[in-house]
Amino acid sequence: MSGNRSTGGASRNSPSNSRDKKEHILVIRLSAMGDVAMLVPVLRVVTATYPHLKITVLTRKFFAPLFKGIPNVEVYDADVTGVHAGVIGLGKLAQELRDLEITAVADMHDVLRSNILKTVFCFYGLTVKQINKGRTEKKELTAFNNKVFKQLRSTHQRYADVFSHLRYPINLEDHSYPEKQKLSPNTREITGKDLKKWVGIAPYAQHDSKVYPEDLLMQVLEDLEKDPNMKIFLFGGGKAEKQKLDQIAGNYKNTISLAGRLTFEEELALISNLDIMLSMDSGNAHLAAMYGIPVVSLWGVTHPFAGFKPFGQPMENSLFPDLHKYPAIPTSIYGNKVPVGYEEVMRTIAPQKVVEKIKNPLLPVGKT
Known part of the structure; x- marks a missing residue:
């Protein structure tokens, strides 16, 4: 496990402030780098809108620096080629994550591994919401014949939709960029x-x-x-x-x-x-x-x-x-x-x- 907790950052009053401070969302996005990076501005808005919400991001340890500076966000290393490999390893990973006292799961990946985790989490009685990747409309967009050439929902908004389904709606227009980082x-x-x-x-x-x-x-x-x-x-x-x-x-x-x-x-x-x-x-x-x-x-x-x-x-x-x-x-x-x-x-x-x-x-x- 590799944590990347930080303090500070934007916050504002919202109806969620009266919620149970123990609410803890697991966010699953294992790869690739660009897809993980697209999650960052979404989490900035989520944590600013719901400052009492704790978030654990399940991803590769290498990606942990991406989430630096986002309050109440930690990274949990998914070692899917090592101790968390295969069905047995994923079952072990699900148990480790349950022990963190997560209360709901946002699956931003929707692949075989995350679906195996979903099955275990549902057995534990946890609420799991998954991203709608829009596979049908993307197939229409990339068709050689009878192409439907139109703007589809952004990946950022699809991530935000998952939080909305978990009853944490956000407005991505509320996003604030961080300050420039200090160079080593x-x-x-x-x-x-x-x-x-x-x-x-x-x-x-x-x-x-x-x-x-x-x-x-x-x-x-x-x-x-x-x-x-x-x-x-x-x-x-x-x-x-x-x-x-x-x-x-x-x-x-x-x-x-x-x-x-x-x-x-x-x-x-x-x-x-x-x-x-x-x-x-x-x-x-x-x-x-x-x-x-x-x-x-x-x-x-x-x-x-x-x-x-x-x-x-x-x-x-x-x-x-x-x-x-x-x-x-x-x-x-x-x-x-x-x-x-x-x-x-x-x-x-x-x-x-x-x-x-x-x-x-x-x-x-x-x-x-």
Whole structure:
């Protein structure tokens, strides 16, 4: 178990203040990073609206820093590849969580593991509410023929709906962004102390269909490098990405690769201090958005209509391929289905357009 309790934060009077202070909600969201990050602004509003409510988030220990600074929130490590693996391990996990005296469960994942936990929790007599992922309407959105191309409910709102079903309704418009986090000495040594505009670039995603072509990315970097008042930080993880980002950064004076140089907590603190983030449809977009940083997002065969637009960001900060040339977009929710002829859709997003948007983004909702 890894707790991440913090004090402070917004609170206000609400009808819930008279409720039993022992009410304790278990929130299940095991992965992936972007989906977990999208939970953060929702929990900020929940804890501000219901300050006496205790929340335990069941997720990977690695994700614990995401919830830093949210009052009355702790993280419980789901070791689903170790002691909590398999049906027996999940049964053990359910018993451990019951012993925390949880009073209700919000399943924000709705996968096999969380459904096994749901069965055990229902046997214990606990109320369990699950996210409605909108699978049918997402299938219609990604259909090649007879596509229903419309904005679906956001993932953030779907998370909020679960709390509403548990009788904790919230208004996401009440969200307040946290202050910038303090940078560690290690981070300061890497970033320097100049007062340049800090631009984050996260060029990778889980699927190649969501990655901007490298030669076009280099054109973006070359244009940004012409501005002496900009400092560019490249984000990525893993050995292969580190080697590539180190190589790219080596070609430019004001570009620094952060891959492998910071802890996850240090990386989050740096992201909170950025002036803007350029990201694919990937987790880094959501990490920046949860701090109120303007995010310019590039979309390949996916589309924000599926509900994964970064929190509070205006649609105008999202750049798309030529949808007239590629009318089947979105071809999938996660970018794992690429029809023949759609392999190079991102080449229709001009580097000049990306640079222009980085230099003149619309501010996200609530950003001052």
